[in-house]
Amino acid sequence: MKLEKDNLYRAxxxxxxxxxxxxxxxxxxxxxxxxxKVPRHLFxxxxxxxxxxGDHAIPIGEGQSISQPxxxxxxxxxxxxxxxxxxxxxxxxSAYQAVILAELAARVFSVExxxxxxxxxxxxxxxxxxxxxxxxxxxxxxxxxxxxxxxAIIVTAGSPTVPTPLLDQLKIGGRMLIPIGERGAQTLQxxxxxxxxxxxxxxxxxxxxxxxxxxxxxxxxxxxxxxxSGGTPPAVAQEVQTSLLPNKVRSQSEPSTMPSHP
Ligand code: SAH
Numbered sequence: 001m002k003l004e005k006d007n008l009y010r011a012x013x014x015x016x017x018x019x020x021x022x023x024x025x026x027x028x029x030x031x032x033x034x035x036x037k038v039p040r041h042l043f044x045x046x047x048x049x050x051x052x053x054g055d056h057a058i059p060i061g062e063g064q065s066i067s068q069p070x071x072x073x074x075x076x077x078x079x080x081x082x083x084x085x086x087x088x089x090x091x092x093x094s095a096y097q098a099v100i101l102a103e104l105a106a107r108v109f110s111v112e113x114x115x116x117x118x119x120x121x122x123x124x125x126x127x128x129x130x131x132x133x134x135x136x137x138x139x140x141x142x143x144x145x146x147x148x149x150x151x152a153i154i155v156t157a158g159s160p161t162v163p164t165p166l167l168d169q170l171k172i173g174g175r176m177l178i179p180i181g182e183r184g185a186q187t188l189q190x191x192x193x194x195x196x197x198x199x200x201x202x203x204x205x206x207x208x209x210x211x212x213x214x215x216x217x218x219x220x221x222x223x224x225x226x227x228x229s230g231g232t233p234p235a236v237a238q239e240v241q242t243s244l245l246p247n248k249v250r251s252q253s254e255p256s257t258m259p260s261h262p
Contacts, residue, residue, distance in 0.1 A: 017036050028076075038103065040096060055069070063209065071206065076104060079177060085106055088143060091112065091140065095124055102130045111138050113213065143165040145169065151174050153166055157216070158181060158207070159216045160181075160182070171193065175190060176191040185207055187206065
């Protein structure tokens with residue numbers, strides 16, 4: 001029975017990589033292999049496991065979500081990892097992105113502000129036997145000073161500006177991916193730190209949950225912000241606007257209970 005389920009999920013993963021990832025132009029073989037390998041269904045609640053390979057984000061509690069597979073692949077490819085890097089992630093969430101990064105880089109340091117995610121993240125990291133990921137509970141807008149500098153930084157929550165500590169903790173030649181904008185709409189930006197200065201390239205429009213902290217959005221008050229859904233907490237971490245991407249990307253606002261994906 002379990003074997004049957006595992007085979008079904010493996011097949012769903014194959015299809016996910018082929019249709020959602022390769023089908024939309026991701027070609028980095030290491031990224032494709034990582035998405036093929038990591039059992040995404042284990043990062044969501046049991047009742048949502050059958051949706052894990054669908055073309056959308058999935059709620060993970062506390063108003064947060066595990067990102068859409070395409071976004072994980074897109075950001076991972078854009079970091080240009082070769083296997084030797086030390087990477088900082090802000091926003092551990094389910095730890096799915098952290099585990100994908102652990103497949104692509106030498107070491108991953110991930111920071112999360114919600115304590116309940118940290119214990120769950122450790123459980124899945126142990127269960128899958130990753131020894132190159134470290135997680136800590138903190139306001140990630142301060143980065144992880146003791147471990148700096150980093151070759152690559154990935155922020156998986158939307159920020160009004162690039163937090164200065166993160167820029168400081170990036171190596172010369174290092175790159176950062178970060179969604180910058182308002183609470184309800186951002187642009188994924190690639191920030192490259194060169195000896196001569198900082199180069200910022202806008203990549204794609206996106207919608208992530210807010211980065212809450214000293215160098216992000218204010219954690220108190222209207223925490224849900226001016227969201228498309230009218231101020232209720234977002235059901236998804238982010239999605240990419242349909243109009244600006246190749247086929248098959250779903251619409252901006254997905255309901256919190258998502259239909260199963262074929
Ligand atoms: N990368 C995650 C998805 C993250 S959702 C995954 O693969 O599942 C965004 C996450 O960022 C949430 O878990 C949220 O709690 C976290 N977050 C928001 N602001 C933060 C901050 N200042 N420091 C650390 N984590 C933060």
